[in-house]
Amino acid sequence: MTDSMITGDLRGRKVILHDMCLRDGMHAKREQISVDQMVEIATAMDDAGMPYLQVTHGAGLGGNSLQHGFALASNEEYISAVSSRMKQAKVSVLLIPGLGTMDELRSAYDAGARSVHVATHCTEADTSPQHIACARELGMDSTGFLMMAHLNDPKGLAEQGKLMESYGAHTVYITDSAGYMLPADVKARVQALRDVLKPETEIGFHGHHNLGLGIANSIAAIDAGATRIDGSVAGLGAGAGNTPLEVFAAVCERMGIETGVDVFKLTDVAEEIIVPMMDHIVRVDRESLALGYAGVYSTFLLPAKRAAKRYGVPARDILVELGRKKMIGGQEDMIDDTAMTMAKERGLLKAVAG
Amino acid sequence: MKKIKCALIGSGNIGTDLIYKIQRSEYLEPVWMVGIDPESEGLKKAAEMGLKTTADGVDGLLPHVKDDGIQIAFDATSAYVHADNSRKLNALGVLMIDLTPAAIGPLCVPPVNLKEHTDKYEMNVNMISCAGQATIPLVSAVSRVQAVDYAEIVATLASRSIGAGTRANLDEFTYTTSGALTKVGGARRGKALAVINPADPPMIMRNTISCITDDEPDQAKITESVLAMIKEVQKYVPGYRLVNGPDFDGKRVTVFMEVEGLGDYLPKYAGNLDIMTAAATRTAEMFAQEILAGTFNPQPVEVA
Numbered sequence: 001m002t003d004s005m006i007t008g009d010l011r012g013r014k015v016i017l018h019d020m021c022l023r024d025g026m027h028a029k030r031e032q033i034s035v036d037q038m039v040e041i042a043t044a045m046d047d048a049g050m051p052y053l054q055v056t057h058g059a060g061l062g063g064n065s066l067q068h069g070f071a072l073a074s075n076e077e078y079i080s081a082v083s084s085r086m087k088q089a090k091v092s093v094l095l096i097p098g099l100g101t102m103d104e105l106r107s108a109y110d111a112g113a114r115s116v117h118v119a120t121h122c123t124e125a126d127t128s129p130q131h132i133a134c135a136r137e138l139g140m141d142s143t144g145f146l147m148m149a150h151l152n153d154p155k156g157l158a159e160q161g162k163l164m165e166s167y168g169a170h171t172v173y174i175t176d177s178a179g180y181m182l183p184a185d186v187k188a189r190v191q192a193l194r195d196v197l198k199p200e201t202e203i204g205f206h207g208h209h210n211l212g213l214g215i216a217n218s219i220a221a222i223d224a225g226a227t228r229i230d231g232s233v234a235g236l237g238a239g240a241g242n243t244p245l246e247v248f249a250a251v252c253e254r255m256g257i258e259t260g261v262d263v264f265k266l267t268d269v270a271e272e273i274i275v276p277m278m279d280h281i282v283r284v285d286r287e288s289l290a291l292g293y294a295g296v297y298s299t300f301l302l303p304a305k306r307a308a309k310r311y312g313v314p315a316r317d318i319l320v321e322l323g324r325k326k327m328i329g330g331q332e333d334m335i336d337d338t339a340m341t342m343a344k345e346r347g348l349l350k351a352v353a354g
Numbered sequence: 355m356k357k358i359k360c361a362l363i364g365s366g367n368i369g370t371d372l373i374y375k376i377q378r379s380e381y382l383e384p385v386w387m388v389g390i391d392p393e394s395e396g397l398k399k400a401a402e403m404g405l406k407t408t409a410d411g412v413d414g415l416l417p418h419v420k421d422d423g424i425q426i427a428f429d430a431t432s433a434y435v436h437a438d439n440s441r442k443l444n445a446l447g448v449l450m451i452d453l454t455p456a457a458i459g460p461l462c463v464p465p466v467n468l469k470e471h472t473d474k475y476e477m478n479v480n481m482i483s484c485a486g487q488a489t490i491p492l493v494s495a496v497s498r499v500q501a502v503d504y505a506e507i508v509a510t511l512a513s514r515s516i517g518a519g520t521r522a523n524l525d526e527f528t529y530t531t532s533g534a535l536t537k538v539g540g541a542r543r544g545k546a547l548a549v550i551n552p553a554d555p556p557m558i559m560r561n562t563i564s565c566i567t568d569d570e571p572d573q574a575k576i577t578e579s580v581l582a583m584i585k586e587v588q589k590y591v592p593g594y595r596l597v598n599g600p601d602f603d604g605k606r607v608t609v610f611m612e613v614e615g616l617g618d619y620l621p622k623y624a625g626n627l628d629i630m631t632a633a634a635t636r637t638a639e640m641f642a643q644e645i646l647a648g649t650f651n652p653q654p655v656e657v658a
Contacts, residue, residue, distance in 0.1 A: 326553035333562035
């Protein structure tokens with residue numbers, strides 16, 4: 001046990017913030033953020049000292065699809081528009097193997113991306129070696145991103161993180177995609193990683209605010225040794241959003257954790273640019289709470305609401321059923337499928353004779 | 355009745371499952387299993403099931419091809435070693451059924467285009483991928499009714515059914531499957547997505563096939579075509595089933611289906627394994643019938 005765990009004294013710790021508005025936030029905007037809006041937000045963040053900004057379709061490279069929706073522009077268009085305007089911030093991308101490919105990573109690099117989260121489900125790290133190696137070859141800041149991390153125990157996550165480190169990841173993230181974890185869950189998982197990873201390998205935490213714990217969980221992660229924190233200004237992200245980064249930055253400042261960002265400038269970005277562009281106020285509501293409560297992938301929220309409208313089955317029922325069936329990130333097709341099966345069971349839809 | 359003697363290269367999940375499928379065939383007989391690890395479960399299983407085995411890779415098989423009368427080889431290794439394997443065995447007159455994403459030869463989905471390949475007496479045919487075998491018949495079922503601008507498939511596979519080779523080379527799986535949606539499925543553009551789900555108990559292979567048609571979809575004709583195609587695939591994969599749809603939303607046609615396996619080497623959830631090995635076996639049988647009938651005599655292929 002470190003002293004800080006007893007005293008809670010995190011003064012002097014340095015943490016690198018990574019804003020997700022322009023990637024995870026795409027989910028909350030049904031992928032409909034324009035290039036101009038991205039540039040406006042990104043330049044304001046850059047000015048506020050945000051070191052990393054993730055910029056892609058919500059599902060990352062290769063995300064434009066019927067499964068995940070079509071954005072207003074290609075990933076390359078978004079990335080090059082933003083990266084060409086950055087004074088200090090680095091542009092990062094998300095790559096989920098099975099959806100995104102190395103070809104798309106090279107193309108994103110050419111457009112100006114210099115950091116990547118290579119994301120797999122928390123038990124499937126061994127689907128990422130090609131992509132992490134490719135990122136390293138390109139000279140990118142490379143992260144192994146273990147999604148839905150509540151579905152693996154600390155020991156299992158440590159093994160998965162070790163694999164990603166062996167492929168070349170500079171950083172391994174615990175990713176609470178469902179916003180399900182409690183601070184003690186986060187602490188145990190970060191500690192398990194810290195115990196096995198090389199001292200130079202960083203640990204990150206990516207939270208969702210479905211139980212209102214984004215900030216508390218991120219602090220718990222830092223306490224256990226994490227040095228990188230994902231969030232989004234004004235919380236613009238899937239489900240009840242990501243850890244609201246301007247709030248988190250303020251908390252860090254109070255605690256003496258060094259982030260290098262300007263809190264007031266970030267609150268201006270939140271208030272003047274991001275909140276006005278929200279289609280719905282991103283917050284803990286009946287459905288997003290159900291995600292965190294049942295451990296369901298946050299991105300399922302809006303498609304479940306659409307399926308509810310179409311098939312007459314309440315979104316909360318669909319989300320809970322998806323959780324029961326252990327559906328994971330990427331299985332958005334199973335939202336309609338599950339809704340249709342439930343509608344048949346409830347006599348709301350007829351089966352095709354065959 | 356005389357059977358065509360076969361060699362299986364690659365002692366992983368696919369290669370091992372193939373032993374069961376080929377042993378049941380009227381036209382094929384599994385004789386050799388080739389691996390690279392003498393301790394592999396697949397090689398042990400093959401020996402138990404009466405096959406000759408080598409752990410020296412394809413070079414361990416070459417000296418025996420002639421004496422043992424091997425005429426068809428199934429390659430279930432990886433895209434990277436397939437080219438070499440194919441060159442060496444084709445040179446000895448052995449026809450290759452390629453189960454890797456290498457795709458050197460023409461792409462084959464039995465109910466869609468197998469006849470074309472047997473008519474041309476190809477010496478190397480490629481089986482694309484499990485997701486390709488599961489979804490392309492249904493893309494074709496739509497595109498044979500009316501023009502499809504874009505086909506997109508999502509295959510969800512049980513984690514335990516995905517071997518180390520596929521995991522380490524996931525991009526090859528994505529590229530090959532995406533390409534085949536257009537080349538064989540008949541769509542103008544295609545995209546393939548794969549998801550690996552670790553749920554316990556493991557989930558049955560699920561596939562969602564979406565097509566965007568040029569004009570308003572003819573709902574009755576497409577539904578009829580889809581149901582007919584499912585019956586066609588069921589002839590060699592009995593657990594190939596419709597779950598939901600065809601669902602029509604504007605010009606989008608979506609079919610939700612699952613593939614349950616026979617439970618030969620891996621349990622029934624691994625329908626992805628079965629559809630690959632069953633399609634490969636069916637392909638080999640078509641060639642074998644031609645060879646047995648004397649209409650096809652595979653010849654050594656000159657090495658360039």
